[in-house]
Amino acid sequence: MKTVSENASFRGTQGVYSHASTACNCEMTFAVFLPEEARLGPVPVLWFLSGLTCTHENAMTKAGAQAWAAEHGIAVVFPDTSPRGEDVADDDAFDLGKGAGFYVNATQDPWKKHFQMQSYIADELPALLAENFPLDMDRQSICGHSMGGHGALMLAMTLEGRFKSVSAFAPIANPSGSDWGRKQFAAYLGDDDQSWQQFDASCLMAQKGFDGPVLIDQGTEDQFLDLLKPEALASAIATRRQNATFRMQPGYDHSYFFISTFMEDHVAFHADALYAD
Amino acid sequence: MKTVSENASFRGTQGVYSHASTACNCEMTFAVFLPEEARLGPVPVLWFLSGLTCTHENAMTKAGAQAWAAEHGIAVVFPDTSPRGEDVADDDAFDLGKGAGFYVNATQDPWKKHFQMQSYIADELPALLAENFPLDMDRQSICGHSMGGHGALMLAMTLEGRFKSVSAFAPIANPSGSDWGRKQFAAYLGDDDQSWQQFDASCLMAQKGFDGPVLIDQGTEDQFLDLLKPEALASAIATRRQNATFRMQPGYDHSYFFISTFMEDHVAFHADALYAD
Numbered sequence: 417m418k419t420v421s422e423n424a425s426f427r428g429t430q431g432v433y434s435h436a437s438t439a440c441n442c443e444m445t446f447a448v449f450l451p452e453e454a455r456l457g458p459v460p461v462l463w464f465l466s467g468l469t470c471t472h473e474n475a476m477t478k479a480g481a482q483a484w485a486a487e488h489g490i491a492v493v494f495p496d497t498s499p500r501g502e503d504v505a506d507d508d509a510f511d512l513g514k515g516a517g518f519y520v521n522a523t524q525d526p527w528k529k530h531f532q533m534q535s536y537i538a539d540e541l542p543a544l545l546a547e548n549f550p551l552d553m554d555r556q557s558i559c560g561h562s563m564g565g566h567g568a569l570m571l572a573m574t575l576e577g578r579f580k581s582v583s584a585f586a587p588i589a590n591p592s593g594s595d596w597g598r599k600q601f602a603a604y605l606g607d608d609d610q611s612w613q614q615f616d617a618s619c620l621m622a623q624k625g626f627d628g629p630v631l632i633d634q635g636t637e638d639q640f641l642d643l644l645k646p647e648a649l650a651s652a653i654a655t656r657r658q659n660a661t662f663r664m665q666p667g668y669d670h671s672y673f674f675i676s677t678f679m680e681d682h683v684a685f686h687a688d689a690l691y692a693d
Numbered sequence: 694m695k696t697v698s699e700n701a702s703f704r705g706t707q708g709v710y711s712h713a714s715t716a717c718n719c720e721m722t723f724a725v726f727l728p729e730e731a732r733l734g735p736v737p738v739l740w741f742l743s744g745l746t747c748t749h750e751n752a753m754t755k756a757g758a759q760a761w762a763a764e765h766g767i768a769v770v771f772p773d774t775s776p777r778g779e780d781v782a783d784d785d786a787f788d789l790g791k792g793a794g795f796y797v798n799a800t801q802d803p804w805k806k807h808f809q810m811q812s813y814i815a816d817e818l819p820a821l822l823a824e825n826f827p828l829d830m831d832r833q834s835i836c837g838h839s840m841g842g843h844g845a846l847m848l849a850m851t852l853e854g855r856f857k858s859v860s861a862f863a864p865i866a867n868p869s870g871s872d873w874g875r876k877q878f879a880a881y882l883g884d885d886d887q888s889w890q891q892f893d894a895s896c897l898m899a900q901k902g903f904d905g906p907v908l909i910d911q912g913t914e915d916q917f918l919d920l921l922k923p924e925a926l927a928s929a930i931a932t933r934r935q936n937a938t939f940r941m942q943p944g945y946d947h948s949y950f951f952i953s954t955f956m957e958d959h960v961a962f963h964a965d966a967l968y969a970d
Contacts, residue, residue, distance in 0.1 A: 423946055423948050423950040423951070424912070424914065424944040424945040424946065424950065424951065424954070425950035425951075425953070425954055426953075426954045427954070430950050477754070477755050477949065478754050478755060480757045480760060480953070482950075482953070482954075483757060483760070483953070483957070635701070637701065667701040668701045669700055669701065671700050672754065673700040673701065673702040673707050673759075674700070674701065674702075676702070676703075676757070676759070676760070677701070677702055677703045677704070677759075677760075680760070
């Protein structure tokens with residue numbers, strides 16, 4: 417693991433690191449914010465999964481998470497959204513290929529050689545983090561934005577017992593029923609659209625739910641509402657009687673101005689779960 | 694004036710606007726954050742002047758000011774750092790020409806046709822803002838980072854009675870005695886370096902001071918400490934017995950991670966002054 421940069425931030429450290437990823441078969445970059453409490457011992461971990469076109473950097477610089485993570489003594493991990501490098505398959509569209517890994521393991525060519533983001537986020541990166549940072553891996557929560565909201569919800573419901581809480585900003589809530597999902601799942605996973613449901617937050621919510629609290633924020637003026645399909649997730653949450661708060665936020669769009677506005681709430685929500693018992 | 698974008702942010706609005714500037718003889722872009730209180734009537738105004746290479750956008754997206762401005766019901770104005778456009782003079786160096794206006798009025802060719810940033814910030818933009826936004830122009834304060842810290846301090850001491858308070862993050866504190874200043878002042882203002890002192894925060898502090906509170910934050914690990922010369926300003930503040938707080942912040946560098954860490958303090962500091970009497 418190489419240190420790309422470290423900056424003092426809110427009495428802690430905002431670092432950027434890179435490493436050779438076995439899962440993705442390429443060099444991967446990620447960011448970690450460590451609060452000052454990490455100098456004394458392991459701290460709880462909040463994952464932030466980013467949306468289409470993002471790298472590790474967007475949320476790190478624009479979401480304002482460090483202020484609240486510092487307040488609660490929580491580390492924040494910002495992974496990249498796809499494999500990277502010249503020999504990694506890509507597509508001209510912004511929503512397929514690099515910057516658009518969708519947090520699944522591709523089974524199809526040309527993607528499967530590198531696009532193993534589910535294994536990367538679920539297995540490889542946690543192991544690397546546990547080895548190199550003072551993190552309490554028994555206290556993890558996860559959140560994300562848009563494609564990263566899909567990733568957070570999907571991983572939280574799939575990796576049972578891993579995360580204490582899950583939240584999302586404007587998640588792609590029903591990818592198997594949306595052009596943000598169907599195109600990518602077909603490319604990465606093949607044409608059997610029944611198999612896609614195991615990667616779809618609304619389907620997972622209907623089938624199994626999440627063993628902990630859920631928080632969803634969705635702006636009413638989001639320019640991508642038709643692609644995000646929050647109604648599918650809201651319906652599944654209510655039908656399941658899932659422990660969840662689903663907020664339609666009047667006037668907000670899909671941007672980081674929306675995310676930063678409600679980041680304080682999300683970090684406090686996760687802190688409640690991370691420090692429980 | 695044209696609206697470039699408006700995004701809901703912290704219950705208010707983060708807008709970006711452009712207009713034909715008479716002072717700079719080109720199209721200029723600026724950003725304004727309006728808190729929700731602005732829907733009911735005029736609100737106090739905090740100016741944020743940015744540093745070298747920045748536009749209106751850097752601080753708007755990375756400084757985290759909106760959270761605290763919303764808390765205190767204060768608007769924040771983010772001007773650009775120089776004139777813009779294909780016919781505007783420039784230099785290959787990042788610290789001269791576009792992105793490096795230094796908030797002075799150039800008297801020398803080829804700069805003087807467009808580089809009239811002092812008039813722009815002191816006169817033209819305030820008049821435009823007063824006409825188009827619900828701002829209480831009798832309650833203004835100013836802050837800035839690096840070159841913008843120089844600009845904030847210089848304008849606060851020059852425009853007597855205009856600003857209730859002034860603060861700076863890692864300001865270029867003594868430009869007439871630094872390679873960040875001498876090169877630019879020579880280009881924009883000519884070779885008479887005695888005349889530069891009227892644009893130098895440390896000289897102005899020694900000569901006249903500021904009729905209000907001053908807050909300076911400077912990181913001890915700032916990679917540009919030798920160019921910023923905080924010791925000149927600290928000395929002038931102490932010698933004058935200026936109402937001021939000067940903080941050397943251990944471990945912090947010159948980045949927005951430093952700015953965002955202390956933005957809450959700066960906005961609260963200005964709020965105290967803006968709401969006084």
